[in-house]
Amino acid sequence: MSACKHLLHLVKHGGIRGCVRRHVTTWSPVGAAFNAKPHRRLDLFEKSVGLFGVPELSSPAGFQGATQKALRDTQRLVDTACSCSPGVQTVEAFDQLSDGLCKVADLADFVKVAHPDPAYREAAEKTCVEIGTVVEKLNTNVELCKSLKNLLDNPDIVAQLDPDTKRVAELFMFDFEISGIHLDEKLRKEAVALHVKLLDLNNEFLVGSHMPNRIARSVIPEHLHLHFAQEGSFIQVGGLHADSPDDLVREIAYRIYLYPNADLMECLEELLKCRNKLAKLVGYESYAHRALKGTMAKTPETVMNFLQLLTDKLSRRTAKDFDMMRDMKKKLNPRYSELMPWDHPFFSGVLRAERYNIEPSLYSPYFSLGACMEGLNNLFSQLYGVSLMSEHPSAGEVWSDDVRKLAVVHETEGLLGYIYCDFFHRADKPHQDCHFTIRGGRWCQETGQYQLPVVVLMLSLPHPTKSAPTLLTPGMMENLFHEMGHAMHSMLGRTRYQHVTGTRCATDFAEVPSILMEYFATDYRVVSQFARHYQTGQPLPESMVARLCESKKVCGAADTQLQIFYAVLDQIYHGKPQNRSTTDILKEMQQNFYGLPYIPNTAWQLRFSHLIGYGAKYYSYLMSRAVASMVWRQCFVQDPLNRDMGERYRREMLAHGGAKEPMLMVEGMLQRRPTIEDFVDALVSELNPNFETFLMDSES
DSSP states (O other): OSSOSSTOOOOOOOOOOOOOOOSSSOOOOHHHEEEEEEOOOOOTOOOOOOOOGOOGGGGHHHHHHHHHHHHHHHHHHHHHHHHHSSSSHHHHHHHHHHHHHHHHHHHHHHHHHHHHOHHHHHHHHHHHHHHHHHHHHHOOHHHHHHHHHHHHHHHHHHHHHHHHHHHHHHHHHHHTTTTTSSSOHHHHHHHHHHHHHHHHHHHHHHHHHTOOOOOOOOOOGGGGGGGGGEEETEEEOOOOOOOOHHHHHHHHHHHHTSOHEEEEEEEEHHHHHHHHHHHHHHOSSSSSHTTTSSSSSOOOHHHHHHHHHHHHHHHHHHHHHHHHHHHHHHHHHGOSSSTTTTTTTHHHHHHHHHHOOOOOOHHGGGGHHHHHHHHHHHHHHHHHHHEEEEEEEOOSSSSTTTTTTEEEEETTEEEEEEEEEEEEEEOOOOSOOEEEEEOOOOTTTTTTTTOOOOOEEEEEOOOOOOOOBBBBBHHHHHHHHHHHHHHHHHHHOSSGGGGGOOOOOHHHHTTTHHHHHHHHTTOOHHTTTTOOOOTOBBBBOOOHHHHHHHTTTTTHHHHHHHHHHHHHHHHTTTTOSSSHHHHHHHHHHHHHOOOSSSOOOOOOGGGGGGGHHTTTTTHHHHHHHHHHHHHIIIIIIIIOOOHHHHHHHHHIIIIITTTHHHHHHHHHHHTSSSOOOHHHHHHHHTTTTHHHHHHHHHHO
């Protein structure tokens, strides 16, 4: 979790012209850059510019210098904020303060998880701790808060503020309030102590939730040992093995991996108690009420209404999906035909494959990485007038030789920012696909120029070989489009304040631009522009794209219901205390919101790591998908390459970051204010057969 959680609102949330093998296909410069193996320049006299062009970061020791400089600037800006007359300059001083610390802490937050050199990772970790400590002090700095309060308590001054400045001032004040700034000294110290304790509990739970469980080898049938990692006389189970075709392997993995760990159970129970205590201390009914302030949903009651209504609308389809899975299991294994929780992912996949023949290896030759990047470049060019241009990074600028650097250039506005593409697998690199903000965009009063945003996209793709470029499965291709949606949210925003730049917005809105990109990734009118065989140049047949789209609807209700169950569990855990164990809550919610039986002596909640980063906000994926579906249906389904609609989308949604209420942005795009019922109907309608035809007909 980022150090600048409150006041500073950190969120991870010359071209390379390599030659590809002589094929029929000719790639554009950006396509060629990603389909070629990178050529390392050896220039012994080229001086390192430092990571991301930050000169201090030419060595791990430079983190200390960068940190000290940021802290000196912090003190100067605190003095400015506390001494200046209430007005716009107060908010600008706060934002400069936030920006100065975030530029170091955000970068360190990325380096500590992604840099291959342990010395860099260790130095970055120290920086995160050091800046985090300063932030905790700033969050409870009474004089700093008073300067902001003097501004917001004066109606005449507030009336003169522009909407963005007023909103950013209110967001900074909210950050103070949730840290307990308004409490007396004794209670404020208690709030700080709870914050510190929660940082430790969060880390303990995150680490524990990913640790494997082990069991004596003698307990597992010998012929199944090869499916699991072995450690002496023990077998280690580090996951659910959900894709295994062997029923027994899936069951063993489920029962062992989810077997309760008493220490981790105690950690989770304590974590939830501390969150509730902190929320109550600073004036909220529950942790969920605190977490949802400023989101589209706004309250836990709205979230639960959304999840219950969606469950009701899906109930018949969900039951039908489970019946289909049950029939398939009976067909493949008549002796064990009862559908169990470890069966859902496997048999939904079997049903998709059987009906639509979507074997990934049939698609991959058409989805070379270069082709996909070319497709993204074409799409952004047509929608926004934006091009992705490959640049050769300077010495020391990147952390691995295979990292690509893209300049994002608008046809009239010029350079918008930079995207570093860390796409390839390497040892010790996290496997999850992520978007990191390294530097937020903002208007700099000091220089009279716009500070260009810098982001990293991190994937874990296979390296190109001598005979072939990196080839993506359909799932990898969609993930690439998804993450690029986050990146373009950062690039196309032009916010005055970095506190609300790009993806620094409400969690249930932040996923909308990325999920919307998934619709473009599976629309043949978009896909046909780039998906061609890397050897023959033949385009991907339209029928294959249609099969891929239709396959997503198979068991779609059951898959959605599983996400509803997770979201409900997250809400109940962060609502009013239940005075019962997290496992007892799990049993009841699984029965009411999922349907497959709870397995005794399992504790799935101990593997629910999203409880840390998405506490009380796991529903965000479903709500964001509903909004993205509505935007796609109303604005892009008839013509996904419509420039006027692309400009409207940028103007109404992407440009504002978090500087505008999220529901107001949705209303601006759709030109009406959607209801919870509209969100539910959008998700349900996607499960209809021939969804695209249905949408186009309904809009005619």
